[in-house]
Every structure is written in C-alpha cells, then in structure tokens.
Amino acid sequence: MATHSLAAAARTGDNAFLRAIAALSTLAGWCSAAMVVAAVVITCQMIFVRFVLNGSTVWQTEAVIYLVIGSTLIGLPYVQRLRGHVNVDLIPLSLRFGPRRVLCIATLGLSIAIVAVMFWHGVEYWHIAWDRGWRSESVWGVKLWIPYLAIPLGFGLLLLQLVADMVALLTGVDRPFNLESD
Amino acid sequence: AGATELRLSHQWSDKDVRHQVAQIVADEVAAADVDLQIKIFPSESLFKAREQYKPLSRGQLDMTVLPLSYAGGQQPAYNLTLMPGLVKNHDHAARLTSSPFMEALDKYMAQDDVMALVHGYLAGGFVGTEGCITAPDDVQGLQTRAAGKAFEQMLAGAGASIASMASSEIYNAMQTGVLDAANTSSSSFVSYRIYEQAACYTPPGDYALWFMYQPLLVNRSTFEGLDEAQQQALLDASAKAQAFYLEEAKKEDAESRRVFEEQGVEIRDMTAEEFEAWRKIAEATSYKAFVEDMDDDGQSLLDMALAVE
Amino acid sequence: MDPLLLAAIVAIATILVLFSGVSVALGLLIVSAGFLIVFDGMRSLELLPEIFFGKLDNFALLSIPMFIIMGAAIASTRAGADLYEALERWLTRVPGGLVISNLGACALFAAMSGSSPATCAAIGKMGIPEMRKRGFPDGVAAGSIAAGGTLGILIPPSVTMIVYGIATETSIGRLFLAGLMPGLMLVGLFMAWSIWSTWKTGDATALSAGRYSWRERLEILPRVLPFLAIIAGVLYAMYGGIATPSETAAVGAILCLVIAIVIYSMWSPRAIWSVLRDSTKESVMILFIIGAAGVFSYMLSSLYITQSIAEWIAQLDVNRWVLMGVINVFLLVAGFFLPPVAVILMAAPILMPIIETAGFDAVWFAVVLTINMEIGLISPPVGLNLYVINGIAPDIKLKTILMGSLPYVGCMVAGIVLLCLFPGIATWLPDLVMGDMP
Numbered sequence: 001m002a003t004h005s006l007a008a009a010a011r012t013g014d015n016a017f018l019r020a021i022a023a024l025s026t027l028a029g030w031c032s033a034a035m036v037v038a039a040v041v042i043t044c045q046m047i048f049v050r051f052v053l054n055g056s057t058v059w060q061t062e063a064v065i066y067l068v069i070g071s072t073l074i075g076l077p078y079v080q081r082l083r084g085h086v087n088v089d090l091i092p093l094s095l096r097f098g099p100r101r102v103l104c105i106a107t108l109g110l111s112i113a114i115v116a117v118m119f120w121h122g123v124e125y126w127h128i129a130w131d132r133g134w135r136s137e138s139v140w141g142v143k144l145w146i147p148y149l150a151i152p153l154g155f156g157l158l159l160l161q162l163v164a165d166m167v168a169l170l171t172g173v174d175r176p177f178n179l180e181s182d
Numbered sequence: 183a184g185a186t187e188l189r190l191s192h193q194w195s196d197k198d199v200r201h202q203v204a205q206i207v208a209d210e211v212a213a214a215d216v217d218l219q220i221k222i223f224p225s226e227s228l229f230k231a232r233e234q235y236k237p238l239s240r241g242q243l244d245m246t247v248l249p250l251s252y253a254g255g256q257q258p259a260y261n262l263t264l265m266p267g268l269v270k271n272h273d274h275a276a277r278l279t280s281s282p283f284m285e286a287l288d289k290y291m292a293q294d295d296v297m298a299l300v301h302g303y304l305a306g307g308f309v310g311t312e313g314c315i316t317a318p319d320d321v322q323g324l325q326t327r328a329a330g331k332a333f334e335q336m337l338a339g340a341g342a343s344i345a346s347m348a349s350s351e352i353y354n355a356m357q358t359g360v361l362d363a364a365n366t367s368s369s370s371f372v373s374y375r376i377y378e379q380a381a382c383y384t385p386p387g388d389y390a391l392w393f394m395y396q397p398l399l400v401n402r403s404t405f406e407g408l409d410e411a412q413q414q415a416l417l418d419a420s421a422k423a424q425a426f427y428l429e430e431a432k433k434e435d436a437e438s439r440r441v442f443e444e445q446g447v448e449i450r451d452m453t454a455e456e457f458e459a460w461r462k463i464a465e466a467t468s469y470k471a472f473v474e475d476m477d478d479d480g481q482s483l484l485d486m487a488l489a490v491e
Numbered sequence: 492m493d494p495l496l497l498a499a500i501v502a503i504a505t506i507l508v509l510f511s512g513v514s515v516a517l518g519l520l521i522v523s524a525g526f527l528i529v530f531d532g533m534r535s536l537e538l539l540p541e542i543f544f545g546k547l548d549n550f551a552l553l554s555i556p557m558f559i560i561m562g563a564a565i566a567s568t569r570a571g572a573d574l575y576e577a578l579e580r581w582l583t584r585v586p587g588g589l590v591i592s593n594l595g596a597c598a599l600f601a602a603m604s605g606s607s608p609a610t611c612a613a614i615g616k617m618g619i620p621e622m623r624k625r626g627f628p629d630g631v632a633a634g635s636i637a638a639g640g641t642l643g644i645l646i647p648p649s650v651t652m653i654v655y656g657i658a659t660e661t662s663i664g665r666l667f668l669a670g671l672m673p674g675l676m677l678v679g680l681f682m683a684w685s686i687w688s689t690w691k692t693g694d695a696t697a698l699s700a701g702r703y704s705w706r707e708r709l710e711i712l713p714r715v716l717p718f719l720a721i722i723a724g725v726l727y728a729m730y731g732g733i734a735t736p737s738e739t740a741a742v743g744a745i746l747c748l749v750i751a752i753v754i755y756s757m758w759s760p761r762a763i764w765s766v767l768r769d770s771t772k773e774s775v776m777i778l779f780i781i782g783a784a785g786v787f788s789y790m791l792s793s794l795y796i797t798q799s800i801a802e803w804i805a806q807l808d809v810n811r812w813v814l815m816g817v818i819n820v821f822l823l824v825a826g827f828f829l830p831p832v833a834v835i836l837m838a839a840p841i842l843m844p845i846i847e848t849a850g851f852d853a854v855w856f857a858v859v860l861t862i863n864m865e866i867g868l869i870s871p872p873v874g875l876n877l878y879v880i881n882g883i884a885p886d887i888k889l890k891t892i893l894m895g896s897l898p899y900v901g902c903m904v905a906g907i908v909l910l911c912l913f914p915g916i917a918t919w920l921p922d923l924v925m926g927d928m929p
C-alpha cells in the first residue's frame with residue numbers, strides 16, 4: 001500500500017505492440033472524456049429548453065444516460081492503462097517477488113477471462129438488439145444497438161489492454177501489481 | 183426428486199396489488215401439490231423493472247408481472263396496451279382481455295416465447311399543482327410528466343411541454359416547481375404522496391384516459407415444459423388471481439379518490455365531452471404515430487381494439 | 492445448500508479474490524461469474540452484460556462524473572490556494588491557525604465537489620507543503636488534510652449519497668440536505684481537536700506567528716467570490732425549481748469549467764485535458780464498480796443469499812441499538828477494504844430491510860453510513876485519500892499519515908455517537924426544507 005501511487009501508468013518499454021495498445025487506450029480515454037462533456041452540454045441544454053423556453057424535452061434524458069454509460073465503458077481501457085481501477089494488494093504485499101509474479105499472472109488471467117466473457121456476450125446482446133431492431137421505449141425511440149455497441153467496444157478494448165499488461169508482465173517490462181520489487 | 187421451481191420477478195413492494203396477484207398464483211400452485219414452486223423476487227431484487235422482459239423472452243427468467251408497454255421498444259404492438267382513450271373503464275378492460283384483439287397480441291408475445299397467464303389493467307389520472315387537468319386546454323404550456331410514450335405524444339399535441347422523469351421524482355419536481363402537471367397510475371399517486379403537492383386531482387372515473395395492461399407473464403417454453411397437472415394448476419391459479427386483480431383494480435381507483443379528497447385536494451372528474459376532445463387529439467397524434475411505427479398490421483390491430491364494445 | 496452457509500462461502504471467496512490485487516470491479520465480476528456458473532449454470536453468463544448495462548442505465552448516475560468534474564476543474568486552478576490563503580489570513584491568530592484554515596478550506600471545497608479524493612487533492616496540494624514549511628509535524632499536516640478531505644462525501648454534493656439514493660430509492664435532494672449539518676458538526680469537532688492539541692503541545696504561539704493587517708485580510712475576500720457564486724448557483728438550481736438534483740450537477744460542472752477558464756484563465760488545451768483526464772479516471776473507476784457491484788448483487792439475490800441474511804437478522808430479535816452497533820462495525824470493516832461506492836451497493840439490499848424493520852430513518856442512516864465510509868477513506872489498505880496524500884507528499888511515511896489522522900477518526904466515531912443520540916442533527920434540515928418524509 002505504501003508503494004501504491006496513482007501516478008503510475010502502465011509501462012510500455014520500446015515494445016511496439018505495447019505502445020500501439022497504449023495509444024489505442026489513450027484514444028479511448030479521449031472519447032470517454034468527450035462523451036461526458038457532451039452529456040454535460042446536453043443536460044444544460046435540457047434545463048434551458050425546459051426552464052427558459054418552457055419547451056418539451058424528449059430525447060435528452062436518454063441521450064445523457066447512454067452517453068454516460070458509453071463514457072464509462074469506452075473509458076475502461078484508458079483507466080486500466082493509468083492503473084486507475086482501485087485494488088486491494090494485501091496478499092501481493094505479503095509475498096516475495098517470485099510468488100507475487102505468479103499471483104499477478106493468475107489474477108490477470110482471471111481478469112482476461114471475465115472480460116472476454118463480458119465482451120463475447122456483449123457482442124451477442126448487441127447483435128440481438130441489431131437483428132430484432134430493438135428501440136428504446138421513449139418517443140425518441142433510439143435504436144438500441146447504438147448504445148449497446150459500447151459494451152463489446154469497451155470490454156473489447158479493455159481486453160486488449162489487459163492482454164498488453166500480461167505481455168508486459170511476462171516480458172518483464174512492467175512489475176507485478178505495480179509494486180516496487182523487495 | 184426436487185420440485186420444479188419457477189422464478190418470478192417484479193418491481194413492486196409486497197403490499198402492492200400486483201405482488202398479491204403473484205402471491206395468489208404461487209400459493210394456489212403450492213396448494214395444488216403438483217411438485218411446482220414459484221419463488222417471488224419483489225422490489226426489483228433480481229432484475230430492474232425495465233430489464234425483465236428480455237431475460238423472460240430468453241428463458242433466463244420464468245415469470246414476471248409487468249406493464250407490457252415497457253417492452254414496446256421490442257414489440258411495437260405492445261404500445262397499444264397503453265394508448266389514450268382505448269379503454270373506457272375496468273369492465274370494458276375485462277372485455278378487451280377476452281377479445282380478438284388480445285388473441286392478436288398473444289401472437290406477438292409468442293414471437294418472443296412469452297405468454298400471458300393473468301390479464302389485468304390498472305387505471306390512472308392527472309394532477310396539477312395549480313389547477314385541474316380535465317380538458318386538453320388545461321395542459322397548454324404546462325411542464326407535464328406523462329406515463330408512457332403515447333401519452334407524451336397526445337399531451338404534446340394538446341400544447342403541453344413534456345418533461346420525462348421516473349414516477350419517484352414527481353414529488354420533488356412538483357415541490358420545486360420543475361413540474362406543473364403529472365399523469366401516472368392511481369396507486370403511484372397515493373404511494374408517492376403526490377396529494378401533498380397537488381391542487382387538483384382527476385381520478386379515473388366514468389371517463390378515464392389512462393389504462394395500462396399489466397399482465398402476469400410466463401416464458402412459453404418453460405410453461406410447455408411443465409407436465410399436464412402442473413400446467414393445469416398454474417392455469418387454475420391464474421384464473422383465480424385474475425378475478426381478484428379486477429376487483430382490486432377498481433378498489434384502487436376509489437381509494438385514490440378517497441385519499442386525495444381526505445387530504446383536501448380538489449377532485450374534478452373528466453366529462454364525456456372532454457374525453458372525446460382528448461381522443462380527437464390522440465387520434466391525430468399517438469394513434470397515428472402507432473400505425474406509422476408498426477410495419478403493416480398497425481391499423482388492423484388498432485381497429486380490433488376499437489371494435490371491442 | 493443452506494443459504495447462510497453459502498453466504499459464508501461467498502464472503503470468504505470474495506475477500507480472497509479482492510485481496511489478491513485484482514481491481515475491485517473485476518474482482519466482483521469474477522466472484523459473481525464463478526458462483527453463477529456453479530449454481531445457475533453456464534447460461535447465466537449470457538445475462539452479465541445486460542445486467543451491467545442495466546445497473547448503469549439510470550439518469551441520476553450522470554451526476555457522478557459531473558460532480559467530479561466540478562471538483563477537478565476547481566482543483567486545477569489557483570482557486571484552492573486563494574481559498575486557503577483567505578482562511579489563513581483570517582484565522583492566523585487562532586491556536587493552530589493553519590490547521591484550522593486547512594480544515595475550513597476542505598469543508599468549503601467539499602461543498603463544491605462530490606468526491607473526497609478531489610477535495611483532498613485540491614486543498615492538500617497547497618496546504619501540506621505550507622504546513623510543513625511552517626514547522627507543523629508531518630503527521631499533523633498530512634493527517635488533517637486526509638481527514639478534512641473525507642468531508643467531500645458528507646457535505647453536499649456527494650457521490651456516495653447519490654449512489655445510496657439510487658440503491659434505496661431515497662430522495663437525493665433530501666440526502667444532500669441531511670449531510671450538511673453533520674458535515675459542519677464534524678468540521679467543528681476536527682477544529683476543536685486541532686485547537687486543543689496545538690494548545691496542549693505548547694506549539695500554539697510558535698505556529699500562529701504570521702500576522703496580517705486588516706487591509707490584507709479584506710483584499711483577499713473578492714478572490715473567494717467565485718466559490719460562493721458556484722455554491723449559490725448550485726443551491727439555487729437544486730432547490731429553486733430550475734433542475735432536479737441530478738441535473739444540477741451539470742450546471743455545477745459548467746459553472747466550474749467556465750470559472751476555471753474565464754477567471755483563472757485556464758485556456759490551454761493541455762490544462763483542460765488534465766482536468767478531464769483526472770475526472771475521467773475517477774468517474775470511470777467509480778461507475779465501473781457500480782456496474783460490477785450490480786452484477787454481484789444480482790448473484791447474491793439469485794442465490795437467495797440477500798434474502799436469507801435479511802431474514803436471519805430480522806429473526807435475531809436483538810435490541811435495535813445493538814443491531815445498529817453491529818451494523819456500524821460491519822460497515823467500518825467493509826470500509827477498510829472497499830471503496831465507499833462498492834460498500835453501499837453491496838450492503839444496501841441486505842441492510843435496508845433490516846434498518847426499516849428496526850425503525851431507523853433511511854436518511855439518517857445514510858449519514859451514519861457515509862461517516863463510516865469517510866473513516867474507510869483514510870484507513871489502509873484501500874484508502875483513496877491516502878493515495879492522494881502519497882501523490883502530493885511521497886516522502887511522508889504511511890504510518891505517519893495514519894497516526895496523524897487517527898485523532899480525526901476519533902472525532903468521526905464521536906460524530907456517529909452524537910448522531911445516534913440526536914438523530915435530529917441529520918433529519919432536522921431536510922424536514923424543515925422539504926417537509927416530512929414522503
């Protein structure tokens with residue numbers, strides 16, 4: 001815990017694959033931030049239309065919800081790259097470097113597996129929505145495959161970043177759990 | 183051998199009439215002693231209100247009680263189950279559930295591997311923070327929250343400004359003045375204590391616009407997978423629950439009228455002329471949009487519903 | 492299997508997985524998937540993405556990134572320093588004046604930020620170096636900021652109150668109001684302790700040496716105006732009929748960004764990006780946990796664990812205050828290890844029926860729960876504020892920060908006791924402004 005630092009991003013060394021994935025995750029981070037900004041602007045527009053113009057607000061609520069969900073999912077790989085997803089490293093801290101590395105490989109492996117599950121069934125869910133032409137039930141009736149696309153996209157990109165983390169760990173570019181070696 | 187267990191999910195508390203309907207079915211089936219159990223997950227404890235239909239149609243959830251119009255984005259035909267002026271009163275609603283219209287709706291449910299066991303409609307009305315909402319002119323320029331897409335279209339057609347929010351937000355929004363008028367079910371009006379913020383209430387009476395079809399649904403394949411005795415027990419239990427549902431639905435409207443009156447809120451009923459005026463607007467807005475939304479059968483389905491006397 | 496035995500197995504598995512260093516959100520997904528496969532079959536995995544998406548499909552959640560942007564925008568400007576300096580010039584003659592200024596600045600900043608780490612960072616960047624320069628012990632400097640920063644989630648707006656409001660269907664506007672007086676009470680307790688301890692150690696005169704003329708005191712006041720404008724703007728939007736509490740967050744975010752850009756001339760794209768990067772990092776982390784905790788609570792409910800625990804506790808039939816004591820210990824321990832949002836989402840479905848049956852007020856309980864979560868924020872192993880302090884002053888040892896914040900933890904525990912004795916501290920203001928509970 002004492003060695004934990006929020007400033008530590010994933011290391012890439014001069015590995016081209018790691019750098020490419022890092023760049024992709026950063027791009028995803030920009031998109032995520034842009035979506036939140038869009039949500040802020042739309043919410044203010046909604047308040048303006050309702051309070052100042054006394055007009056109808058039909059599509060804004062749903063648009064904002066989907067933008068925030070999209071921002072969350074698309075932002076996953078970027079935050080993973082920045083090591084921003086909080087963790088509890090009690091067990092790793094109590095281990096020496098060797099077993100700690102093995103534990104890290106195991107947890108990363110499990111993470112990759114669960115994210116792959118989310119990605120795979122996310123693709124499936126997105127496809128059903130596309131195939132059956134599902135729409136949101138509001139008057140706006142947006143086609144649901146558009147917001148649902150964020151599920152496979154976000155988890156897919158997170159999967160890539162996690163695989164990159166695994167590669168960095170196995171090649172010794174990055175340290176297990178971001179901890180200083182003892 | 184273990185008994186078959188079906189999982190039923192819904193969004194309401196265990197005091198709500200829709201929970202009681204589910205409970206009657208569960209109790210009756212248990213009493214029939216056919217190795218069938220229904221486990222109820224109330225208050226969105228398993229799935230969120232609007233996230234129940236999809237797992238139901240994929241067989242991940244066995245049963246649910248829900249407003250069918252929640253799934254209107256997946257089956258546009260369901261939007262007819264929350265259409266202004268289509269149902270006049272509870273007895274009319276009961277005739278509608280045993281009409282060719284309901285048979286047609288059954289076919290759409292079958293497409294999603296779903297079938298209805300218990301039919302039932304619940305009614306609702308309008309409240310205003312300043313005055314009464316009975317005629318279309320009353321909503322002119324008011325920030326209004328409507329329950330359902332078709333009602334939003336009709337109210338917008340009458341000149342209201344539409345603000346969309348959950349029914350749980352109505353109280354605060356009326357209190358702070360974000361909202362001037364609202365439309366939802368009579369039970370929600372009471373349970374969210376809207377009478378504290380309303381100046382006038384238009385309860386469902388001889389003429390009411392807002393009726394919502396809220397059946398108890400079962401996954402069709404799951405139902406067909408039961409043995410004959412189990413199926414029969416489920417059908418018998420459902421018939422019993424349906425009779426209870428109709429009586430309770432009527433009582434709820436009367437109860438909401440009583441509570442609002444007791445709290446000193448003005449009560450004003452909708453007249454026949456006002457009802458017709460609303461319906462005219464609905465025809466030009468929500469009915470029209472419904473027919474356009476449906477690929478081809480929209481008009482015939484609407485006619486079927488309108489044909490029920 | 493007996494549901495309570497199953498509950499114990501799930502609890503042990505969850506602790507092991509979460510302590511293994513995997514991120515909290517992914518850990519919750521892994522545990523959920525594991526138990527769902529065993530008890531509901533492989534096919535139940537199909538549901539995970541739609542449950543995850545469904546838990547985030549809520550308009551009120553929009554306010555989380557927005558209240559975080561508010562804090563990040565202001566934190567990136569000179570505003571924190573201005574606020575801090577103003578308080579210092581006015582409070583310099585009080586014993587331990589600098590600590591008091593820091594705590595006051597944290598409290599004011601908390602009224603603009605929904606998040607504790609953001610509050611901690613905004614005031615700490617200026618406050619910690621300044622206190623150390625003036626000879627305050629490292630422990631006092633870091634501990635007071637760590638503790639003061641936790642006010643971010645108690646004084647409104649608050650991200651954890653939003654999450655609690657969503658999880659328990661409690662009015663968010665009411666919850667915000669409920670946090671205000673207890674927040675001020677904690678600030679008062681923090682300050683009282685600081686004054687007393689500086690006075691007792693005899694540092695009082697040495698550490699309040701700086702002197703400012705009235706002119707210097709008055710000329711700094713205009714620089715505090717942007718803060719007051721933001722706070723007034725947000726309150727007016729929220730309780731004046733312009734917007735619902737969730738929508739107000741957007742107004743606050745815009746106000747803060749505009750003030751940061753116009754008044755503090757934060758023009759460069761790099762500066763704006765750094766605000767967005769910091770807020771994206773925090774809000775994505777929180778929202779990911781919310782979605783994953785949703786999947787976890789689905790698993791608990793599907794396996795009938797939630798219901799069985801609630802039934803079991805209900806039939807224990809113990810005194811309601813014993814029950815409240817046990818719940819507090821549980822929340823404290825959970826808060827040591829997990830971020831507040833995860834604790835609230837995992838505990839709310841189990842605790843709420845118990846709380847209501849025992850006759851406790853849901854709004855009052857939100858405040859008690861939040862103070863418990865504040866303690867968790869400054870305790871290892873997962874103490875988000877500790878990470879922030881570590882980022883600001885990497886040379887201060889964790890042990891020193893912890894010892895420095897320990898007295899403030901004592902103040903928070905005292906605060907909880909006071910709330911139990913006088914529930915009105917939390918419920919009086921919301922009842923006054925919004926009428927009795929609907």
Ligand code: NA
Binds near residue numbers: 642
């Ligand atoms: Na705050």
Ligand code: NA
Binds near residue numbers: 828871874
């Ligand atoms: Na902690």
